[in-house]
Amino acid sequence: MSRTAGSYIRWTLALSAITGAIGGSILASPFRLGFDVQRLLGFPSCLPSYVYFLDYRKPIRAPKRGDYAVFSYPATNLGVGAREGQRAVKIVAALPGELVEIAGTELYMRGVPWAYDRLWLAKSISGKTVGDFDAKYKVPEGTWFAYGTEKESLDSRYFGPVEQSRIVGYAKPLF
Template sequence: MPDKPRKPWLAGVLTLVTRGLGHLYAGYPVRGLILFGIEQFLVFAFAVAASIYTPDRYLLVLLVIISLAFNVLCIVDAVDMARTHKDHYETARYNRWFAYVGYVLVLSAGVSTVLSGAIKSYLIQAYHIPAASMEDTLLIGDHILVDQRTAAREPKRGDLVVFAYPEDPSKEFVKRVVAVEGDTVEIRDKVLLVNGSSVPEPYVVHNEPTMIPATENPRDNLAPVIVPAGSYFTMGDNRDRSYDSRFWGFVPSENVKGTVRSIYWSWDRTARAVRWDRIGMKVL
């Protein structure tokens, strides 16, 4: 095999592309595979932790620190391994461009993609809030974590949920569950009643002073309706500016993706600034 000394800086760059790729280049493929496996385990462990324990800002900071520390460790280790061969290195069969491409495709684009898909489908998923229907609970620019475990897909009254919009499943909405199957829902002059009793809703805001009669639309007045089996009645916290179950009906249980747990990032696009006080905030 030809003598091609390793370049430490290149080993570091390749490690940034995919964990273990720099080690493959440096002549330590097994070491690289082990580090790649550790990375995937950490990703899975983080997802499990985030779904079981509602992530506050301290947990989020801890996860970021661990992730950054591990990535720095991998880069430094790859550079050190390459330095052992910076003056002399007989290339192996795996030191070919197609082997590097195959490594990235199989591990990064293959294993990582499958694991990421499983996590998003069964554990936790991140969403971005693009509209104002849930203000002030959720603001435009908030990025939320949604628990997608089985139990989280069976929400209770008061839970915030992500669901596929019944009239167009390609769209996903975030609303609050105000009634479950068997409940009778009614709205009188903007006051929500469930099973005949008014519901305390400290999170609700009304930004429109006008009162719309039921003969025009159901925003402020809704005749009693019973939530059918396997369904939910959802509403936005920004009641006067939310398109929800009052207008298009019930949410089938199979449409529910999960329950909102916390805000992991928030960007105020008007002020062009991070809302630091909202990062790690639990959603109630």
């Protein structure tokens, strides 16, 4: 083997080892960047930002109001949106013991109307009308109310509170 070929092989092996070590440490890290691909492609989206910093550190802490939680979707049986187990990012809008009321297209959290949003998605769900989602309840222990920021977001307004055990991490919108 020539000196040049041997040098090339050593450099290739060294760079492969370095790349593997860096890639492995990135994959082993609890931190990631997440992209809202739907928004980037020009489709309707449920997220308020294009890029997120994702934190998957264990153990997962209890959610706080205003957190952006990364969770696995529950079964919705609505025939729209994400399938059970797919990951999503939503805002933690209500915590255990807090009052949520859905009346027609109106949403009230802790007795306060969320006037900037309505139940737009209900019009798109086959076999459902807006009034089918009317509810008034206190968020049960061990659950939280997931809220999307876009008008057609599939969130707790349609499928109810989400179990805290479904949270896999938290996100921070970057831009």
